[in-house]
Each structure stands twice: as C-alpha cells, then as structure tokens.
Amino acid sequence: MKIGNIELPKGAILAPMAGYTEPGFRAVCSYSGAVMTVTEMISAKGLMYNGEKTLELLHVSSLEKLCAVQIFGSDPDIMAEAVKTDYLKKFPIIDINMGCPVHKVVKVNEGSALMNDINLACKIVSSVKLAANDRPVTVKFRLGWDEDNKNFIEFGKRMQDSGADAITLHSRTRMQFYSGNADIRAWKQLKNAVNIPVIASGDIKDKKGFDEACKVVDGVMIGRGALGRPQIFGEILDKDNVLSPMQAVRMHLGELKKCLDDRTVAVNFRKHAGYYIKGINGAREIKVLVNQAQSVDEVLDILSKILD
Ligand SMILES: Cc1cc2nc3c(=O)[nH]c(=O)nc-3n(C[C@H](O)[C@H](O)[C@H](O)COP(=O)(O)O)c2cc1C
Known part of the structure; x- marks a missing residue:
C-alpha cells in the first residue's frame, strides 16, 4: 500500500x-x-x-x-x-x-x-x-x-x-x-x-x-x-522471532520510561498489565498487586512471577 x-x-x-x-x-x-x-x-x-x-x-x-x-x-x-x-x-x-x-x-x-x-x-x-x-x-x-x-x-x-x-x-x-x-x-x-x-x-x-x-x-x-498481545503483528506475517510475553512487557516499560518518570510509567501501565496476564491462572491476584505498585521495578518483579 x-x-x-x-x-x-x-x-x-x-x-x-x-x-x-x-x-x-x-x-x-x-x-x-x-x-x-x-x-x-x-x-x-x-x-x-x-x-x-x-x-x-x-x-x-x-x-x-x-x-x-x-x-x-x-x-x-x-x-x-x-x-x-x-x-x-x-x-x-x-x-x-x-x-x-x-x-x-x-x-x-x-x-x-x-x-x-x-x-x-x-x-x-x-x-x-x-x-x-x-x-x-x-x-x-x-x-x-x-x-x-x-x-x-x-x-x-x-x-x-x-x-x-x-x-x-x-x-x-x-x-x-x-x-x-x-x-x-x-x-x-x-x-x-x-x-x-x-x-x-x-x-x-x-x-x-x-x-x-x-x-x-x-x-x-x-x-x-x-x-496484551503485540506479538500478533509478527504472527500474522508468520514471523518466528516473536517476543515472549515478559520480553514484550520489559520492552514496553523500557520504552515508556524514556518519556515519563518511573512512577507515572508504573501507574500508566496498570491498564495494559491486565491484558498481558489475561487468561493466566492467578491473574486477578497479580492485577491487584500491579495496581498497588509504585515503581517499574515492582511491576516487573510482580509480572515476572507469572509470565517468566
Ligand atoms: C479504548 C479505545 C480507544 C480508541 N481510541 C481511538 C482514537 O483515539 N482514535 C481513533 O481513530 N480510534 C480510536 N479507537 C477505535 C480503534 O482505532 C478501532 O477503530 C476500533 O477499536 C475497532 O478496531 P478493533 O476491533 O481492532 O479494536 C479506540 C478504540 C478503543 C477500544
């Protein structure tokens, strides 16, 4: 096009x-x-x-x-x-x-x-x-x-x-x-x-x-x-170097940190977090923890427990 x-x-x-x-x-x-x-x-x-x-x-x-x-x-x-x-x-x-x-x-x-x-x-x-x-x-x-x-x-x-x-x-x-x-x-x-x-x-x-x-x-x-599934853009093209969910989360947060302060990134990411963990066992409890997190490191720590 x-x-x-x-x-x-x-x-x-x-x-x-x-x-x-x-x-x-x-x-x-x-x-x-x-x-x-x-x-x-x-x-x-x-x-x-x-x-x-x-x-x-x-x-x-x-x-x-x-x-x-x-x-x-x-x-x-x-x-x-x-x-x-x-x-x-x-x-x-x-x-x-x-x-x-x-x-x-x-x-x-x-x-x-x-x-x-x-x-x-x-x-x-x-x-x-x-x-x-x-x-x-x-x-x-x-x-x-x-x-x-x-x-x-x-x-x-x-x-x-x-x-x-x-x-x-x-x-x-x-x-x-x-x-x-x-x-x-x-x-x-x-x-x-x-x-x-x-x-x-x-x-x-x-x-x-x-x-x-x-x-x-x-x-x-x-x-x-x-x-919660940015990998879809690779999947539709049959790409095989698709990011793992945790790699996607790390990249997402890392790029956002380049333009916002750490706490704002952690807060803004809450709405995305629910999508990244949708359908996974224990997602509801993890979401509650992410919603309380005050820093990007905390968010990463919480999500890695379920996604890694
Ligand atoms: C939360 C949300 C916010 C949206 N914001 C915009 C927007 O700012 N500008 C726009 O043109 N469309 C907006 N849309 C519409 C989407 O671009 C898209 O046309 C629509 O969601 C249908 O596509 P989808 O089924 O792939 O989501 C929004 C959709 C959603 C769900």
Whole structure:
C-alpha cells in the first residue's frame, strides 16, 4: 500500500486507541511487526492553546518505523495551524479523527459528529492538506451516525475529493460505539467506490481475519486484538522471532520510561498489565498487586512471577 508518497510493506497497522497507544506500546507493536503506528488522538485546540501539556502524547519511540499523528477538532483553521506547529513537524503522516463516538467529543461537533456535516469535514481535510505541505493526510471514520444514516460511501468519496491520501473505515456506526460486529462487507463497498487506499478497522484479531481483509482492502488496522498481545503483528506475517510475553512487557516499560518518570510509567501501565496476564491462572491476584505498585521495578518483579 502507498499512502501518498510513503510505501508500506505487507503487515498490519496499530490502530489508534486513546489511553492505550502510548509510545511504549507502539514501540513493542512496531518491533513485533506493525508497519505503522498512530498516536492517541490529539486535540488540535489543546495543542494550540496548551501545547506543553500535550507534548507527553507526542513522544515517538526510536523503535517505531512510521508513526502518524492523529488530530481531532472541528475548526479547519485551528486544525491547519496545529499541523504547522513544530510539535507536529516530525510526523510523516497526518490522520484526522472523524470516528470518535464519545459524547464530550461529538457534542462540540468533533469526531464522528463530522459525518453529519460533510461540508465541514471536507473543509477540514482541504485545510489540513494545505497545511501539511507534501505530507500525506488520511481520515478515519465510521459507517455513519446510526443504522438509518450510513453515509460512509458518500463520505469516503468526498474525503477523497477534498485531498485525503487514504481513508480508514471502522465499520460500525457511531451509535454502536464498540458493540456488535464490525460490518466487513462495508470495506469492499468503500474500496469499490474510491481510488485512494482503503484501510479496514474492526474486529481483526488473528491471521485469518488479516488475510480475509487483505483480499478486499489495501491496509488493515488492529486495535484491541493487540492489547496484551503485540506479538500478533509478527504472527500474522508468520514471523518466528516473536517476543515472549515478559520480553514484550520489559520492552514496553523500557520504552515508556524514556518519556515519563518511573512512577507515572508504573501507574500508566496498570491498564495494559491486565491484558498481558489475561487468561493466566492467578491473574486477578497479580492485577491487584500491579495496581498497588509504585515503581517499574515492582511491576516487573510482580509480572515476572507469572509470565517468566
Ligand atoms: C479504548 C479505545 C480507544 C480508541 N481510541 C481511538 C482514537 O483515539 N482514535 C481513533 O481513530 N480510534 C480510536 N479507537 C477505535 C480503534 O482505532 C478501532 O477503530 C476500533 O477499536 C475497532 O478496531 P478493533 O476491533 O481492532 O479494536 C479506540 C478504540 C478503543 C477500544
């Protein structure tokens, strides 16, 4: 797949997940075989008015091969200005979030609310495209607002006409949030309607799902399927140098320590820890201990007892 002038090898992309796809997790997914990563969603307004606070979200690990930044907002000028800041200069691809279903985001016309205002969505894409200079711009969206308003085909075409270099479809409606099954037929319908690359997102969590999606679209994103299992990116490519769970945890924590202080890393890692030990005997007790840990060494000590 080629996004603008950037060629991606075969493999899956790590989907952006707010609160989860921090540099440590992105690093271990990249090392495992993710061909691209995306930051957590960054508020364009937040960046413009409180840039220093957002910096933590913008750290990129040296293990990441290609990291796109995802921005969200509803003001085309502010979004364009954000893209021009020094903060975002290092990102080779700009992704725009038009799929976030969260109430506090959609109530101010951001995220998936933009699917109900196609003209504004188009203005955002063309402004960001201009501001990005020659960097590719991509858009991630959903099927539409709800079951009766699935406008993803028209939306995708308009994104293309406004300058998007690739589009990602999370094939659920806004009203579905993350429930129900992703509609895998929609990827093919969208692919047939546009000439730019289409990336599929939703419920892809193993080699079979990856191979099936690759038959109909240009690129594939894996989100929840990678939580606690970054090795999935190697497994789908039949790589045999897959990290052990404890190696993955060590790498994850080690990379995160490069941008956050030790205690913050230990605290932030709590939500990931539960995924790394999911399904293992004694996981519940271990999780309680991890939640009390105040340092990375403590976390490693606790997890190594169950994972090593
Ligand atoms: C906790 C969580 C946070 C998410 N945050 C974002 C986000 O910041 N930006 C975005 O475009 N999508 C976000 N998503 C959606 C995912 O990128 C993806 O499209 C969705 O989870 C479906 O793919 P999956 O079944 O592989 O997880 C989020 C999903 C989850 C579960």
